[in-house]
Amino acid sequence: MSITLDSKIPDGPLADKWSNYIAGQKLVNPANKRKFKIIVVGTGLAGASAAATLGELGYNVEAFTFHDSPRRAHSIAAQGGINAAKNYQGDGDSVHRLFYDTVKGGDFRAREANVHRLAEVSVNIIDQMVAQGVPFAREYGGMLSNRSFGGAQVSRTFYARGQTGQQLLIGAYQQMARQVGLGNVKLWNRVEMVDVVNIDGRCAGIVTRDLLTGELKSHAAHAVILATGGYGNAFYLSTNAMQCNVTAAWRAHRRGAAFANPCYTQIHPTCIPQADDFQSKLTLMSESLRNDGRIWVPKDPDETRPAAQVPEDERDYYLERIYPSFGNLAPRDVSSRAAKRAVDAGQGVGPLKNGVYLDFAAAIERLGADVIGERYGNLFDMYERITGENPYETPMRIYPASHYTMGGLWVDYELQTTVPGLFCAGEANFSDHGANRLGASALMQGLSDGYFVLPYTIAPYLSEWLNKPIPDESHEAFAAAEAEASGRFQSYLDIGGTRSPDHFHRELGKIIWDYCGMDRNQAGLEKAMSEIPALHEEFKKDVKVTGDATSINQTLEKVARIDDFFELGMLMCKDALVREESCGGHFRSEHQTDEGEALRDDENFAHVTAWEWSGDMANPIEHREQLEYDVVQFQTRSYK
Amino acid sequence: MSNTLTHITLKIWRQAGPDSPGQFEHHVIEKISDEASFLEMLDILNEQLIESGQEAIVFDHDCREGICGTCSLMIDGLAHGPQKGTATCQLHMRTFKSGDVITIEPWRARAFPIIKDLMVDRSPFDRIVEVGGFITSATGGAPDANLIPVPKPVADASMDAAACIGCGACVAACPNGAANLFTGAKLAHLNLLPQGQAERYQRAEAMVEEMDEHFGSCTNHGECEAACPKEISIDVIALMNSDYLKSKFKNRKSLSRT
Numbered sequence: 001m002s003i004t005l006d007s008k009i010p011d012g013p014l015a016d017k018w019s020n021y022i023a024g025q026k027l028v029n030p031a032n033k034r035k036f037k038i039i040v041v042g043t044g045l046a047g048a049s050a051a052a053t054l055g056e057l058g059y060n061v062e063a064f065t066f067h068d069s070p071r072r073a074h075s076i077a078a079q080g081g082i083n084a085a086k087n088y089q090g091d092g093d094s095v096h097r098l099f100y101d102t103v104k105g106g107d108f109r110a111r112e113a114n115v116h117r118l119a120e121v122s123v124n125i126i127d128q129m130v131a132q133g134v135p136f137a138r139e140y141g142g143m144l145s146n147r148s149f150g151g152a153q154v155s156r157t158f159y160a161r162g163q164t165g166q167q168l169l170i171g172a173y174q175q176m177a178r179q180v181g182l183g184n185v186k187l188w189n190r191v192e193m194v195d196v197v198n199i200d201g202r203c204a205g206i207v208t209r210d211l212l213t214g215e216l217k218s219h220a221a222h223a224v225i226l227a228t229g230g231y232g233n234a235f236y237l238s239t240n241a242m243q244c245n246v247t248a249a250w251r252a253h254r255r256g257a258a259f260a261n262p263c264y265t266q267i268h269p270t271c272i273p274q275a276d277d278f279q280s281k282l283t284l285m286s287e288s289l290r291n292d293g294r295i296w297v298p299k300d301p302d303e304t305r306p307a308a309q310v311p312e313d314e315r316d317y318y319l320e321r322i323y324p325s326f327g328n329l330a331p332r333d334v335s336s337r338a339a340k341r342a343v344d345a346g347q348g349v350g351p352l353k354n355g356v357y358l359d360f361a362a363a364i365e366r367l368g369a370d371v372i373g374e375r376y377g378n379l380f381d382m383y384e385r386i387t388g389e390n391p392y393e394t395p396m397r398i399y400p401a402s403h404y405t406m407g408g409l410w411v412d413y414e415l416q417t418t419v420p421g422l423f424c425a426g427e428a429n430f431s432d433h434g435a436n437r438l439g440a441s442a443l444m445q446g447l448s449d450g451y452f453v454l455p456y457t458i459a460p461y462l463s464e465w466l467n468k469p470i471p472d473e474s475h476e477a478f479a480a481a482e483a484e485a486s487g488r489f490q491s492y493l494d495i496g497g498t499r500s501p502d503h504f505h506r507e508l509g510k511i512i513w514d515y516c517g518m519d520r521n522q523a524g525l526e527k528a529m530s531e532i533p534a535l536h537e538e539f540k541k542d543v544k545v546t547g548d549a550t551s552i553n554q555t556l557e558k559v560a561r562i563d564d565f566f567e568l569g570m571l572m573c574k575d576a577l578v579r580e581e582s583c584g585g586h587f588r589s590e591h592q593t594d595e596g597e598a599l600r601d602d603e604n605f606a607h608v609t610a611w612e613w614s615g616d617m618a619n620p621i622e623h624r625e626q627l628e629y630d631v632v633q634f635q636t637r638s639y640k
Numbered sequence: 641m642s643n644t645l646t647h648i649t650l651k652i653w654r655q656a657g658p659d660s661p662g663q664f665e666h667h668v669i670e671k672i673s674d675e676a677s678f679l680e681m682l683d684i685l686n687e688q689l690i691e692s693g694q695e696a697i698v699f700d701h702d703c704r705e706g707i708c709g710t711c712s713l714m715i716d717g718l719a720h721g722p723q724k725g726t727a728t729c730q731l732h733m734r735t736f737k738s739g740d741v742i743t744i745e746p747w748r749a750r751a752f753p754i755i756k757d758l759m760v761d762r763s764p765f766d767r768i769v770e771v772g773g774f775i776t777s778a779t780g781g782a783p784d785a786n787l788i789p790v791p792k793p794v795a796d797a798s799m800d801a802a803a804c805i806g807c808g809a810c811v812a813a814c815p816n817g818a819a820n821l822f823t824g825a826k827l828a829h830l831n832l833l834p835q836g837q838a839e840r841y842q843r844a845e846a847m848v849e850e851m852d853e854h855f856g857s858c859t860n861h862g863e864c865e866a867a868c869p870k871e872i873s874i875d876v877i878a879l880m881n882s883d884y885l886k887s888k889f890k891n892r893k894s895l896s897r898t
Contacts, residue, residue: 053779068700069766071806072708088786124780131782133775133830135790135799142789160799166707167802174774181770189763212755241703275675280683281704382706385723385730386677451779500690502683547695551657552756555686555696 003258003612005625008412009113014631015096018117021413022456026463033058036462039206039221040064041193041248044073045165045443046426047227048172049450055179057455062219063176063185066192066211066243066557071173074229074241075446078165079286079379080149081157082129082443084122089146093154095119101152102441103632105331106406106434107584107600109261111608112629113413114431121452122444126158128451132171136160147291148329149439157440162286162379168443172450192557193248194485196224196255196422197478199471203422207481209489211557214550216485218478222465223421223458226252227450230405230427232265234565234572235517236509238402239271239284245561246568249409249428257417258610258623260410260430262568263576266437266585267518268403269335272386272396273355282401283386285358286379287439290328292363292372293396295319295339297356301346307357307395318342326639333436333585333598334639336400340518341596343399355397364392400518404442406433406585407575410610410625414457415449418610423458425449430608435584489549492559497542501559504539508532508562512569516576521589525577529570533618536566567617574611574620581605602634643674645733649741650685652697658753664743674734678721679704679711681733698757706730706869709805712812713758714745719809719867727807727869747812751819751854762808764854765822772846773826775835788834801828803870813867816856821864823851824876831883841890844883 010017010024028036036059040051043065051063067073085098099119103110130136130144136158137145146155160167179185188208195207197218205220231246232238253259270285296315303310318338320327330338339356348354364372369392373380380391387397409417409424411431416423426446433441471477515528539562547553582591582598583605591599606629612621647670655662672681679701686696702710711728715721721731736742744758752760790798802825810821827844830836836843858877865874 049779056778067702067710068762069806071766072702072710074703074708076708077703077705086785124782126785127782128777128779130785130788131775131777131835133798133833133835135795135802135829135833136785137799138790138792138795140792142791143786160802163707163803166805167799170802174769175777175779177766177769178774178776180766187766241705241708243702276673278673278676278680278684280677280680283705381725382730385706385726385732388674388732388734455779498691500687502687544690544693546690546693552698552759553695554698555690 003418003610003623005258005410005418005610005623006412007111007625008414009111010413014112014116017113018120025456026460028459028463028466030058032466034060035466036060036223037062037221038458039219039224040227041206041225042073042227042229042428043070043173043176044075044227044229044426045169045172045446046450047225048073048169048176049447050225050227050425050454051185052172052175052179053451053455054458055176055184061179061185062188062221064188064191064193064208066190068189070176070187071170073169074244075169075443076166077241078443079162079284080288081147081159081164081440082125082168083149083156083440084126084158084444085119085156086123086126088144089155091154093156097154098122098156100632102432102438103434104637105438106436107598107637108434108602108606108629108632108634109583109627110432110434111627112632117453118432118445118448121448124452125444125447129168129171129447132175134160134167134171147288149287152438159288162288162376165443168447172447193228194251194560195481196252197481198255198419199475199477202420204471204475205473205478207478207485209485212552214553216482218473218482220470220472220478222462222470223423225423225425225454226409226428227425228428230408231565231568232402232405234509234569235402235513236506237274237279237282237513239268239282242281245564247561247564249424250564250568252409252417252419252422254613256419256613257422258410258612259407259571260608260610261407261575262572262611263516263579263586264406264435264584265402266332266404266406267336267400269332269339269400270358270398271401272383273350273352273399283382284401284403285383285396285398287332289358289376289379292375293328293358293360294362295328295356295358297342297347297349299347307349307359308361316347323639330639331436331438333587336518337587339398339400350397355399357395358398359395360391361395402513402517404437406430406435406437410608414460415454416457416461421461423454425454435586489556489560492543492545492556493549495541495543495545497544499542499544501543501545501555501562504535504543505562505565507535508565508569511535512572516573519587519589520576522577525573528573529577529618532566532569532573539563539566570617571611571620575609578622579605579609643734645672645674645736646670646738648672648736648738651741651743653745654697654757655754657756662754672733674732676733677704677729678715678731678733679729698759700759701729704729707805709807712747712760712808714747714812716743719747719813720869725869725871727805747808749811749817750856751817752808752811762806765806765808765819767854768819768823768847768850769826771850772839772843773830775830776839790834794832798829798832801825801832801872801876804872805870807869809867809869810864811855813863814856815861815863816859818858819851819855820858820877820880821868821872821874823847824880825872827880827883828876831879841883841887844880845887845891848880848884
């Protein structure tokens with residue numbers, strides 16, 4: 001199958017594209033909607049909101065989650081907030097400014113039309129979530145409260161304490177639960193997608209594995225939506241939940257869906273530093289902390305005094321020094337690299353000298369501990385539980401960590417992948433964040449895709465299939481995919497090696513982090529691309545999976561996902577290698593300014609790189625979608 | 641600096657399936673850093689088990705940030721262990737000391753049957769939400785978010801209840817296996833808000849009656865509040881009872897609902 005990248009961006013002025021699209025798109029009439037079966041895989045913000053809305057519209061929806069309840073999807077862990085161009089503050093915000101900040105924040109590597117649509121529907125998202133009972137923070141007059149986030153000079157972030165993701169996900173989950181109760185959505189719990197099935201050039205359904213019984217099962221549908229999150233766990237240590245994985249997207253990729261910009265990984269600047277080798281994951285401290293916390297390191301690398309005893313003039317508030325206009329709210333990629341430089345220069349703090357201080361002493365002195373507790377209390381408590389240190393008394397220690405992946409399945413304006421009938425939403429697609437995601441925009445994108453984009457953009461595809469037969473589960477392609485999956489799971493059990501899956505995941509993650517993490521260069525990437533296949537061979541000979549394939553087996557679930565991370569890891573490195581520029585979360589050390597800032601190459605790299613599976617993980621086929629900027633002018637990002 | 645616990649003994653419940661008999665298994669862990677979380681300690685044990693050819697112990701977990709509500713575990717008889725207001729995933733080994741014997745069991749409640757080892761089925765919680773734990777509002781038709789002001793104390797009280805992570809500790813801690821704290825929290829979250837008023841009494845009636853189908857009765861022991869990792873107040877149960885009682889008068893016209 002040869003891939004053509006047609007972005008299907010509607011004609012007309014940027015600000016009118018989405019309304020023109022809605023006005024001109026084909027519809028499915030209400031009585032016909034029930035004739036269409038739509039599968040939604042993943043029930044986080046994007047998946048739950050899509051399932052809820054499509055069910056509400058009258059489609060026949062089946063939703064799949066590998067959790068025991070959709071309420072546990074990792075969207076729940078987002079802490080800080082969700083952006084919307086409401087301009088309730090009267091501080092100069094607008095749809096255009098949110099659009100512009102997002103394109104600029106993404107280092108001019110996002111698709112203009114998608115981002116503008118995101119900014120447009122952001123205002124509807126807040127309305128919708130408030131109507132659904134999301135208890136956003138309020139002012140005493142009863143109006144919604146806002147705060148600011150990195151990369152923006154306006155306060156457009158809505159929040160619910162430090163639990164915004166939880167509250168939004170619960171909102172979307174409840175809307176979906178309502179549809180489940182009404183019988184409009186059929187929910188499959190503890191079921192994982194293990195393959196997609198294409199018949200006659202379109203996606204005809206999926207194959208799932210029941211995590212309790214190991215049963216493989218085919219599900220035919222008119223359309224499939226993957227809303228399966230990001231692949232940050234490729235690094236092993238990341239802020240992702242333990243079960244976040246790339247399998248759904250990767251299996252779709254192997255079946256013809258192009259994978260775009262895999263090298264774009266967001267490194268989040270405010271995670272708790274790693275404490276030891278046994279660690280299973282990293283925990284994020286919300287970026288909102290940077291509104292009141294000041295980031296510094298001791299000027300002297302040999303400093304041994306406790307933080308409070310280091311005099312002001314012996315501290316380096318490096319973000320405030322280098323980026324005076326954005327200061328501690330400099331965007332995530334910029335803040336992360338600055339922290340890495342400080343630690344690499346030996347100025348790191350903490351027992352392993354692997355962090356920088358995020359200090360609230362000045363804010364507590366100015367506002368009082370009560371106000372700070374009101375704003376960030378739960379985050380402070382969480383920090384104390386993990387580190388045993390009280391951040392009211394001693395500064396937090398933070399360090400960047402892999403957080404969110406901007407790459408994902410390539411989708412057009414309708415969120416359709418290169419496989420007709422296969423759609424992709426939320427973090428699992430590549431479309432809206434470019435090379436770097438601004439804070440508080442992940443929740444926005446997930447909900448935008450699920451509530452306000454897919455319900456419109458899926459209709460034109462479906463309308464073509466009205467009253468036409470589609471293959472059901474008896475088609476031989478389903479049986480073949482089931483047999484292939486069955487063989488794959490059995491093969492892991494048959495290896496009978498000596499090392500646990502986690503052992504290989506840690507080793508793989510270390511290679512990807514070291515060579516395709518915050519700082520990449522040609523030599524490192526080439527090294528990684530020779531080490532990954534070698535480790536993969538060892539994995540295929542020496543991994544040990546106990547238990548069986550016919551009852552719950554978390555080891556077996558894990559090993560299959562790690563196998564996919566190996567192949568993805570190669571693609572991440574390949575993508576990073578061919579992108580001979582620095583942009584956003586992708587920093588190639590060969591391409592930097594004299595001041596150490598990222599150096600883009602708009603002439604040669606203002607494109608999306610979309611990879612086609614060739615059957616050989618070392619030699620994927622490269623395709624490019626040139627990014628056209630009608631409204632935004634390229635400029636060097638400066639936060640100084 | 642981190643310290644190391646020289647050895648601890650784990651007494652862990654193993655059960656192959658819902659209908660199989662279960663028993664405790666003993667494992668000794670040598671040298672574990674007090675920086676490790678409780679679940680990381682179990683990861684280490686599981687790696688040892690796998691590499692020695694045994695099946696890993698099944699337990700539910702995911703975000704490990706205390707928010708997804710997936711983790712469970714009765715630790716020394718306490719839901720989520722000894723640290724107040726803390727989910728199991730946020731419990732760290734510094735809470736224990738060398739030589740401790742730690743007993744680990746699954747949630748035990750009739751409504752939560754054991755699936756395997758330490759994993760239980762909490763799906764009755766979803767059934768309660770499906771009958772009324774929402775505000776009916778079709779996508780796309782919502783009024784401007786600031787059109788209905790919500791007084792800050794009301795928003796805060798709603799938020800306090802909305803902090804529930806649905807982990808099931810309240811049920812596990814309750815001598816009667818009741819789910820009143822969970823259900824009460826959802827009702828308080830929605831019933832306190834102006835947006836939730838239209839369906840307030842229908843919601844209370846439907847959710848309470850669905851809850852009663854699955855769970856035991858509340859006899860005000862207060863163990864739920866003590867065990868809740870989000871420290872949700874038992875006051876939400878009083879609000880639930882009050883709204884449920886009123887529903888019997890206010891919902892008369894809709895009682896024909898089946």
